[in-house]
Amino acid sequence: MNSDHKMQQKLRHEAKALLEQDKVDLIIGFEAGSLKFTTTPLITKSKDDLDRLVINPFIVNNLALFLPDFKGRIAVASKGCDSRSIVSLIQDNKVSRDDLVIIGIPCPGMIELRKVEKLTGKDRDELDDIIREGDKVVITVDGKGSEFPIAEVLSDNCLACEFPTPQDYDILLGEPTATSQESRVKSRESRVKGQGSRVQSHGEGGGLQSEASPDSRLQTLKAMSPQQRWEFWRKEFSRCIRCYACRNICPSCFCKRCFVEESEPRWLMPMPRWQENLMFQAIRNIHLAGRCTDCGGCERSCPVNIPLRCLTKEMYDLVDELFHFKAGMDKDAPPLMTHYEQEEAEDLIR
Amino acid sequence: MGAKLNSEWEPQLLGFLCKWCSYGGADLAGTSRKKYPPNIRIIKVPCSGRVDPLFVFKALQMGFDGVLVSGCHPGDCHYQTGNFRARRRIAITKKFLEYMGMEPERIQASWISASEAGKFVEVVTEVTEGLKAIGPNQLFDEQRP
Ligand code: SF4
Ligand code: SF4
Numbered sequence: 001m002n003s004d005h006k007m008q009q010k011l012r013h014e015a016k017a018l019l020e021q022d023k024v025d026l027i028i029g030f031e032a033g034s035l036k037f038t039t040t041p042l043i044t045k046s047k048d049d050l051d052r053l054v055i056n057p058f059i060v061n062n063l064a065l066f067l068p069d070f071k072g073r074i075a076v077a078s079k080g081c082d083s084r085s086i087v088s089l090i091q092d093n094k095v096s097r098d099d100l101v102i103i104g105i106p107c108p109g110m111i112e113l114r115k116v117e118k119l120t121g122k123d124r125d126e127l128d129d130i131i132r133e134g135d136k137v138v139i140t141v142d143g144k145g146s147e148f149p150i151a152e153v154l155s156d157n158c159l160a161c162e163f164p165t166p167q168d169y170d171i172l173l174g175e176p177t178a179t180s181q182e183s184r185v186k187s188r189e190s191r192v193k194g195q196g197s198r199v200q201s202h203g204e205g206g207g208l209q210s211e212a213s214p215d216s217r218l219q220t221l222k223a224m225s226p227q228q229r230w231e232f233w234r235k236e237f238s239r240c241i242r243c244y245a246c247r248n249i250c251p252s253c254f255c256k257r258c259f260v261e262e263s264e265p266r267w268l269m270p271m272p273r274w275q276e277n278l279m280f281q282a283i284r285n286i287h288l289a290g291r292c293t294d295c296g297g298c299e300r301s302c303p304v305n306i307p308l309r310c311l312t313k314e315m316y317d318l319v320d321e322l323f324h325f326k327a328g329m330d331k332d333a334p335p336l337m338t339h340y341e342q343e344e345a346e347d348l349i350r
Numbered sequence: 351m352g353a354k355l356n357s358e359w360e361p362q363l364l365g366f367l368c369k370w371c372s373y374g375g376a377d378l379a380g381t382s383r384k385k386y387p388p389n390i391r392i393i394k395v396p397c398s399g400r401v402d403p404l405f406v407f408k409a410l411q412m413g414f415d416g417v418l419v420s421g422c423h424p425g426d427c428h429y430q431t432g433n434f435r436a437r438r439r440i441a442i443t444k445k446f447l448e449y450m451g452m453e454p455e456r457i458q459a460s461w462i463s464a465s466e467a468g469k470f471v472e473v474v475t476e477v478t479e480g481l482k483a484i485g486p487n488q489l490f491d492e493q494r495p
Contacts, residue, residue: 221449222449226448226452227451229451230450230451233450233451259404267404278450279408279411282446282447282450283403285446286403286439286442286446289442318442318449319442322438323438336438340434340438342425344438345437345438346424348444348459349437349440349459349460349461350459350460
């Protein structure tokens with residue numbers, strides 16, 4: 001029995017107990033998705049559904065998204081980044097801690113199918129199984145299993161994750177994740193050194209290389225001139241179809257009415273021109289300052305593979321650099337934008 | 351914003367000035383007949399804290415070459431804390447849009463009190479010079495150079 005499986009058993013058990021003892025009205029977790037190696041949120045009031053709860057390396061969605069939509073007491077399964085989004089929602093007064101039972105998943109990181117496909121040269125439909133064993137992953141193709149370091153297939157945001165163990169929880173499903181982050185990065189780096197040109201280009205991401213180290217895409221961008229960067233984003237956003245998947249999947253985009261739908265005044269036109277697309281994403285990121293926990297949901301959800309994490313991660317780093325603020329770390333701290341220090345950021349002002 | 355890149359091009363600067371301090375400073379510059387570049391168009395806002403990052407972005411998207419947000423000095427805000435909040439907003443807006451590729455010169459902020467007509471003249475002059483140096487805002491043009 002691997003650790004995912006153990007956590008899954010414990011999750012089902014705890015969820016059942018919570019419903020039976022009438023401690024919560026609703027359970028929010030994950031169940032198997034309709035496609036192989038996917039999961040979908042499970043939201044239920046019924047004990048009978050709880051055997052469908054799963055924990056595996058594909059529980060990518062940030063379940064904090066659903067919390068403001070439901071009334072009553074809720075138990076929610078939560079990875080490191082999700083828990084910070086929950087704390088952030090508490091800071092913003094969108095949910096109350098008293099109504100929540102947070103079932104913490106000490107997170108070993110999420111596996112990116114795209115990377116598995118690249119690694120094995122197989123389509124996801126041709127893969128029999130992907131099992132995580134500690135810091136290895138066993139990928140079975142045609143009945144033959146091969147082992148790889150887990151860092152080769154983890155999501156970019158998981159490779160960069162600072163706090164894989166939930167910040168706040170009532171129940172923890174396993175031992176806190178030893179800051180495997182550094183070891184992940186290390187093993188990744190040594191691999192990259194050893195294999196030279198193995199790193200390939202990232203989807204349609206405008207020629208940006210996929211992670212050699214977690215922040216390499218950002219560094220590539222920062223090394224460009226402003227004109228080159230603007231041109232890069234112009235190109236990227238000319239693909240955007242303004243489906244708003246990135247916004248709709250985001251727990252921090254909790255507005256009942258988003259500025260993009262405002263008509264008095266109308267800030268932007270609905271037509272997906274790059275100018276408007278870029279404005280949407282720039283302002284969205286400004287709204288997310290101090291809220292985004294780098295869960296990577298937006299980039300995963302984008303149907304045209306715009307490297308959205310290159311924006312969210314920059315904002316994440318920026319608020320830390322300017323105001324020493326990290327989103328969702330302390331439920332009693334005031335939200336970033338409602339607070340100030342007497343002396344800060346003065347060098348930007350004449 | 352019409353004619354671009356011809357020799358007569360003059361930068362267009364949009365100023366969001368707070369009613370209590372910076373607008374007073376601009377007014378004083380006028381009544382004391384100080385000369386400052388006519389490139390600035392002024393929108394009076396109740397407080398620098400009223401300035402939404404959207405306003406800044408929208409102004410640039412509409413074709414202004416630069417935006418100046420100006421309020422009372424820290425500690426002097428008529429509403430006590432408005433300019434402190436504005437400072438956080440301006441800081442992330444400026445830094446983030448620079449990261450996306452806007453020139454730093456285009457997004458400017460200052461603290462100007464109602465008695466600082468001289469500082470108003472100085473800031474508008476400097477900002478206008480900076481904009482002249484980097485040239486017209488073509489960020490949102492369909493065909494970019
Ligand atoms: S983009 Fe901004 S206005 Fe729209 S939902 Fe997100 S936070 Fe709200
Ligand atoms: S998910 Fe991608 S295509 Fe859809 S609105 Fe967001 S950036 Fe545009």
